[in-house]
Amino acid sequence: MPETDTLTRTAAAPAAAPTLLDLQHLEKHFGGVTAVGDLSMSVKSGAIHGLIGPNGAGKTTIINLLTGLYSIDGGTITFDGTPVNGLEPHEIAALGIARTYQNVRLFKGMTALEQVVTGCWLKRGTSLFASFLGLPEARRARKATEAHALSLLERVGMASRAHELAETLSYGEQRRIELARALGSDPKLLLLDEPTAGMNHSEASAIGHVVRDLRNQGLTVLLVEHNMGLVTEFCDTCTVINFGRLLAEGDPHTCLSAPDVQEAYFGRRRDADRFQSLR
């Protein structure tokens, strides 16, 4: 583990914003593997906060801990002033945390709009009984939910594809649908696990702009991202981890330029130099 005084710490923006998410001494172990070790970090309200680290560093595990999918072995997670430890995934979702997954997870046989409607149920669900009977109240609620879902598709630039089957859309489009579905629960914090993986430069940049728009509309975003260009362009601040432990935090450009971060990320100095010339 790096000594505290060797960590790269730089000013995070916006400094004055309140903390929305706070992790203190978080621990998660799988057998002898420390996936997350003594990790403390906080995410400011209204920020796009990058979570960076090599493969196997513990990024997805952190998202799984934040959403209640994994149990916490040690430490605390506090979201918007509420302790999250021990809560069920649906309780955490109801507090205002939504996520996307590292791999596309859409439902087969559903249109883009229907996918997003499923994401809206947590906030807008009417009773199943009323829906089953086709009561006017349920029909009205359904229409309102569809209108809301359509507005979410609009926010990710996918309204024109609303009635197409999701599986017929391109990979990049499917990732946008997932983003819209995650917005359905009206979250305060959105956790995005490598949303641009497998995308070309312009698709990835378009996602970056969508995320920035969402942030500008008040959402806080924790962005797990491997594309360093995207991190420096779109993230307000970042946390770098390696072997589940904190390596650096603060301004993305400064963090990613730090020699220990480059060493952890690229392993070899030659690759780090190449990274410098690509920026």
Ligand SMILES: Nc1ncnc2c1ncn2[C@@H]1O[C@H](COP(=O)(O)OP(=O)(O)O)[C@@H](O)[C@H]1O
């Ligand atoms: N469910 C699991 N069971 C066993 N080991 C796991 C599990 N989830 C993650 N790990 C291990 O935890 C470490 C961190 O994994 P992960 O969080 O997926 O990394 P990242 O998302 O940064 O690539 C890896 O060593 C991985 O093998």
Ligand SMILES: [Mg+2]
């Ligand atoms: Mg991962």
